[in-house]
Amino acid sequence: MKRILLTPPTVILATSLVACSTTPPRVEILDEARATIDSVEALPRSEEVASEELDEARRYLALSERHLEAGDELNEVRHDAYLALRHAEVAENRIAEVYAEQNIERSKIERSEVLLQARELEVEEARALAEVSAQEARTQAQRAQQAQAEADRVAARAQVIAAENEALERELAAMEADLEALEAEKTSRGLVLTLGDVLFETDRASLMPGADSTLDRIAAFLGDHEERRLLIEGHTDSRGETRYNDALSERRAGAVRDALVQRGVASARLEALGLGESYPVATNDTVAGRQQNRRVEIVVSAQDGSFPAGARRSIAQN
Amino acid sequence: MKRVTSKRLCPLFLLAPLLAVGCTTTPDQPVQQLARAETGIEFAAENGASEFASATLERAREHLRQAQNAAEDGEYDIALKAAEKAEADAELAAAQSNRRQSEAALEEIRESIDVLRREIARVRAG
Numbered sequence: 001m002k003r004i005l006l007t008p009p010t011v012i013l014a015t016s017l018v019a020c021s022t023t024p025p026r027v028e029i030l031d032e033a034r035a036t037i038d039s040v041e042a043l044p045r046s047e048e049v050a051s052e053e054l055d056e057a058r059r060y061l062a063l064s065e066r067h068l069e070a071g072d073e074l075n076e077v078r079h080d081a082y083l084a085l086r087h088a089e090v091a092e093n094r095i096a097e098v099y100a101e102q103n104i105e106r107s108k109i110e111r112s113e114v115l116l117q118a119r120e121l122e123v124e125e126a127r128a129l130a131e132v133s134a135q136e137a138r139t140q141a142q143r144a145q146q147a148q149a150e151a152d153r154v155a156a157r158a159q160v161i162a163a164e165n166e167a168l169e170r171e172l173a174a175m176e177a178d179l180e181a182l183e184a185e186k187t188s189r190g191l192v193l194t195l196g197d198v199l200f201e202t203d204r205a206s207l208m209p210g211a212d213s214t215l216d217r218i219a220a221f222l223g224d225h226e227e228r229r230l231l232i233e234g235h236t237d238s239r240g241e242t243r244y245n246d247a248l249s250e251r252r253a254g255a256v257r258d259a260l261v262q263r264g265v266a267s268a269r270l271e272a273l274g275l276g277e278s279y280p281v282a283t284n285d286t287v288a289g290r291q292q293n294r295r296v297e298i299v300v301s302a303q304d305g306s307f308p309a310g311a312r313r314s315i316a317q318n
Numbered sequence: 319m320k321r322v323t324s325k326r327l328c329p330l331f332l333l334a335p336l337l338a339v340g341c342t343t344t345p346d347q348p349v350q351q352l353a354r355a356e357t358g359i360e361f362a363a364e365n366g367a368s369e370f371a372s373a374t375l376e377r378a379r380e381h382l383r384q385a386q387n388a389a390e391d392g393e394y395d396i397a398l399k400a401a402e403k404a405e406a407d408a409e410l411a412a413a414q415s416n417r418r419q420s421e422a423a424l425e426e427i428r429e430s431i432d433v434l435r436r437e438i439a440r441v442r443a444g
Contacts, residue, residue: 079399079402079403082403082406083402083403083406086403086406086407086409086410087409089413090410090413093413093414093416093417094413094416094417096417096421097413097416097417097420097421100417100420100423100424101420103424104420104423104427107424107427107428107431108427110431111427111431111434114431114435114438115434117434117438118434118437118438121438121441125441
């Protein structure tokens with residue numbers, strides 16, 4: 001049995017000849033369809049999402065290629081290529097749509113997260129705002145409290161001052177009443193009360209018992225007004241030696257001072273001095289005038305213990 | 319965004335009566351394919367293709383007109399091919415319309431997120 005053996009070169013020659021004689025013309029739309037199908041197949045999840053459309057596209061592509069290989073009219077080739085291209089494009093759009101839908105789902109989740117964030121921020125802001133308001137309210141309350149406390153302090157101080165004034169006035173009234181009882185006189189030197197000659201033994205510095213009640217009242221007055229001080233001045237008439245008169249007036253003033261010290265008045269509050277005949281209050285030509293001139297004057301200091309300018313007298317001045 | 323409905327409705331079911339009619343009349347006339355093209359175009363239009371894929375929809379209508387003209391002239395093969403093109407165009411128009419609506423919806427959500435993020439950043443900065 002004789003067999004015809006086809007050597008490989010022969011086969012190659014034959015096929016290449018066939019290929020040459022039937023080399024199909026290039027059809028632009030067929031190339032486009034092929035390229036589009038390739039690119040759509042390369043898209044992620046293309047077979048899962050658009051398998052039917054891709055199958056259609058591939059089926060029309062195969063038909064188109066078969067027409068081309070068979071040497072059919074190019075019209076037929078182009079027609080199926082057109083349909084293949086259209087189906088590939090449908091597949092491409094379908095995949096893009098699914099991709100967009102998935103992203104929509106993801107974006108919705110993202111949006112709710114962002115919304116939550118925005119709401120939290122809003123709450124945070126509102127809380128901060130409330131905190132600021134509360135702080136302001138606290139500050140204002142504090143200020144009001146401070147103002148109230150200040151007002152209370154002022155009112156209390158006013159009350160104290162009013163009470164002090166009242167006490168002062170009462171004291172003044174009481175003092176005036178006291179001094180009035182002692183027949184004190186208001187002068188530019190202050191309140192001055194005069195102890196007459198009759199309270200002393202003639203030409204002597206000893207006080208008569210009749211002076212006791214007056215001295216008691218003066219001591220009591222000084223006990224009530226502890227800041228006040230006394231200027232005790234001895235005066236004489238013009239009869240007799242000046243030096244004698246000076247000495248006598250000084251001793252009489254001293255006697256009054258000692259009597260008050262005896263009654264518990266601190267000696268530091270008492271200043272005694274003899275002014276002799278230097279400051280007569282009446283004429284020395286008559287008996288009555290001379291008797292008026294023989295006296296002890298007691299000058300009462302101001303409330304704080306001071307004497308007005310010119311209150312303090314001296315012999316040398318005259 | 320308002321989504322055009324009846325997207326997944328298969329146009330083939332609507333064709334059952336026409337298909338029967340097509341078969342009983344002149345076998346060479348592409349009645350069936352013409353009807354498929356028309357239905358496909360209607361379906362695409364219902365899916366918002368007039369707005370979102372107007373060029374492709376217009377191409378489908380042009381192919382349908384060619385098919386109808388050819389059918390009237392008795393050029394049944396040309397009519398069939400044009401009707402097939404019209405149907406494929408209509409399918410593409412519907413697919414493009416759906417895709418663009420989805421992408422527009424996505425864009426809208428992303429913009430709203432951006433607005434929110436900017437607002438948050440503004441509040442944080444202030």
